[in-house]
Amino acid sequence: QQQVKQSPQSLIVQKGGISIINCAYENTAFDYFPWYQQFPGKGPALLIAIRPDVSEKKEGRFTISFNKSAKQFSLHIMDSQPGDSATYFCAGAGNTPLVFGKGTRLSVIA
C-alpha cells in the first residue's frame, strides 16, 4: 500500500520559474510532513517540513502548502535556480518512521 503518492515523476522548469510538486497521503495518523532534497550520490536531506495545524510554511524560496481536508500538500520553489536541480521526496510520519513518496526529479534549465 502506497501511503504517499507524489507527482510528477519528473519536472523541467526554466530558471526563474516556479516549480510545483504535489503529494497526497492516506494515513490520517500522519502529523508531520517533510520534504527532502537529494543530490546525486548523496543522502536525502531535510529541506522544509510542516505540521497539520498550519496551512502554509515558507522558508526562503521554498513554501509548503497543506490542505488537511483533501489530505494533500505541495512544495513550491520560487525563482527556481539550476542549483535546485535534484530529486525531491515528500513524506509523512506519525508515531512511526517516515513514509516517502517515490520522488520527483527536478531539472532547472537556464
Next chain:
Amino acid sequence: DAGVIQSPRHEVTEMGQEVTLRCKLISGHNSLFWYRQTMMRGLELLIYFNNNVPIDDSGMPEDRFSAKMPNASFSTLKIQPSEPRDSAVYFCASSFLSRASEAFFGQGTRLTVV
C-alpha cells in the same frame, strides 16, 4: 558533528556472498532507521530501532536480511547470501527518539551484486 556515517560507500560482490553494511549514528540520537532506495520502489523502510531495540522489521524483504545494534552508536545490516535483486542504495538515518520524524541520513552504500 560529522553526521551519520556509512561504510563502505560502494560494494560490489558476487551472488551468494555475505555483505555487511555499517552505520554510525549522530551522537545523542537514539532512533536508527535502515532504508533501501531503488528506481522502481523508491525509499523503503527496512527496519528501525529505538534505544537499540528493533521495533519494526516488517520491511526486511527476506530472512537473508538481518540488522543489529551492538551499541547505542553503531548498526550493521547484513545480507547473507546476497542476490542480484538486492542491488540498491542502502541508507541509514538517525534521529532523537522524541523527534523521530526529523531523520538525518547518511550518504548511503551503493551495493551491486553480480
